[in-house]
Amino acid sequence: MSTATSTLSNNWGNVWHKILGAIWSSSEKTNEPVWKKYLDEDTTDKKYVDDVERVGPALWSETEEGADLDLGEFGQGIVTRYEPKKFSKRLIIPEDFEEDAQYPEIYDGTRMLQETCVLTQEYDAVGVLNDMFSTTNGRVGGDNKALCDSAHPIRGGGTVSNVLPTALSPSNTAMGVMLVLVDKLPNPAGYITAGYKVRRVVGPSNYRFRMKEIWKSDQKDDTANNAINSLKGEVSDEYASVPYMSSTTNWSMRTTVKNGAKFLWRRKPRFRTSSNFDNETKSALGSARWTTGFSDWRSFIGSNI
Amino acid sequence: MANLLRGGFSPVGGNRARPVKYVVASGFSLSNSCVGMAPGDVVKRVSDGTVVLADSADTSLLGVIAAVSYLDASGRRVYGGYVPAGTTYTGDADVINPNAIYCHVWTDLDIEYETYLSTASSTVLTNFQLINNSADITATSSTSVDTVYKRSLRGVIGTGQTGAANVQILEILRNPAQDYASANMRVKVRFIENALVGV
Numbered sequence: 001m002s003t004a005t006s007t008l009s010n011n012w013g014n015v016w017h018k019i020l021g022a023i024w025s026s027s028e029k030t031n032e033p034v035w036k037k038y039l040d041e042d043t044t045d046k047k048y049v050d051d052v053e054r055v056g057p058a059l060w061s062e063t064e065e066g067a068d069l070d071l072g073e074f075g076q077g078i079v080t081r082y083e084p085k086k087f088s089k090r091l092i093i094p095e096d097f098e099e100d101a102q103y104p105e106i107y108d109g110t111r112m113l114q115e116t117c118v119l120t121q122e123y124d125a126v127g128v129l130n131d132m133f134s135t136t137n138g139r140v141g142g143d144n145k146a147l148c149d150s151a152h153p154i155r156g157g158g159t160v161s162n163v164l165p166t167a168l169s170p171s172n173t174a175m176g177v178m179l180v181l182v183d184k185l186p187n188p189a190g191y192i193t194a195g196y197k198v199r200r201v202v203g204p205s206n207y208r209f210r211m212k213e214i215w216k217s218d219q220k221d222d223t224a225n226n227a228i229n230s231l232k233g234e235v236s237d238e239y240a241s242v243p244y245m246s247s248t249t250n251w252s253m254r255t256t257v258k259n260g261a262k263f264l265w266r267r268k269p270r271f272r273t274s275s276n277f278d279n280e281t282k283s284a285l286g287s288a289r290w291t292t293g294f295s296d297w298r299s300f301i302g303s304n305i
Numbered sequence: 306m307a308n309l310l311r312g313g314f315s316p317v318g319g320n321r322a323r324p325v326k327y328v329v330a331s332g333f334s335l336s337n338s339c340v341g342m343a344p345g346d347v348v349k350r351v352s353d354g355t356v357v358l359a360d361s362a363d364t365s366l367l368g369v370i371a372a373v374s375y376l377d378a379s380g381r382r383v384y385g386g387y388v389p390a391g392t393t394y395t396g397d398a399d400v401i402n403p404n405a406i407y408c409h410v411w412t413d414l415d416i417e418y419e420t421y422l423s424t425a426s427s428t429v430l431t432n433f434q435l436i437n438n439s440a441d442i443t444a445t446s447s448t449s450v451d452t453v454y455k456r457s458l459r460g461v462i463g464t465g466q467t468g469a470a471n472v473q474i475l476e477i478l479r480n481p482a483q484d485y486a487s488a489n490m491r492v493k494v495r496f497i498e499n500a501l502v503g504v
Binding site for chain 2: 055058059060061062068070071072073075076077078142143144153154155156157158190191
């Protein structure tokens, strides 16, 4: 049994008296987590799971009548393993503190834990974006490449890029270049399928207003020739403004790929409270199990500037 | 329009008898810094009965690898992958040793394989004149095994005028994605009769 408590020593003497006005906190997060805008949410009931890419057969061959048909082949591609981690925190609050405090918000351990639980998710999830162009922190896919790389291997020996060949800041031109890149993205067998579409643009909050100008203007952004804004209506979802990103310049497009970048729950957050009779304290604790990662790197096309 | 590179030999036609189980020597090494033995690669049989990757100059081949399996460092048998060069095991190099590296090989002469032709003329007619001509298998190298997709990346090269001439080009596959005037064309090949023999 721990005898430590979670209240800061002697720091509460001036708040539990009866003239307290209001309580505020450094975190007032009540909105839906930002990560839901750029990661797919999924769940598993297993300790770990493997996502496996299936590489389909080649195109059909022209065949003479009556001749044996050519045999095709398909096989296993890259494999991505997800093993959820456990995140947790507990608070120990003296019952004396509860007795003296004017408002229950002060000692509401579960509420404090709920707030930081969401923040923990945000800071963990944003690692997918922060490490989007880098393998330094070991956040790699089944092909041992970063999420956005200029040379993702595909079966057979070729490579495919999902970064802009020349990094560009957000502009009407840059968006057009990236949209075309997505149109021409090859599938695991190396064939262009025209099946990948852009769902939304993702980047730091620094671009929040710039993106609105680019995508929402009636006429082409930053020109004086009265051209129409051909980007308008091309992407269905609003810009995902991510304040947690370490880069203030990198941006990307998230595609409609299934099994792309994901937030995988093993167990959603669970909160508990209990009383400790030995020292007359109350414990509040929370824990959850999740992991983040990506299976199909085609879920993002990035510009690393 | 360039051709999509897709390495390795895949059976597409002919009489496909079941692959035959062979063993690979413990601690085997490969020439040209090749990193392993993978499905779709070409092997030869050496005098002690084990198999090893064939190279472009070899004229006595055994066949094409259908599958491999081996024990990893933790003693678990790995299926569906490639055998890294230098993999060792205890015991004799025979198929009844449970620790051995197994290599299942298509040895049937009638099998037709699809692979790629690594060089080609920019003239379509010249390329179609290769049909029924002979060619060489490409050399092993540090990149001739795809370690991500666990597959050989070897194909065929040349026109049979020089070299080992160990395969015959039966057909240039006619599919809508083929560029008949560029490298990496899909071709159907067969190993020539006197190539598929043991050493």
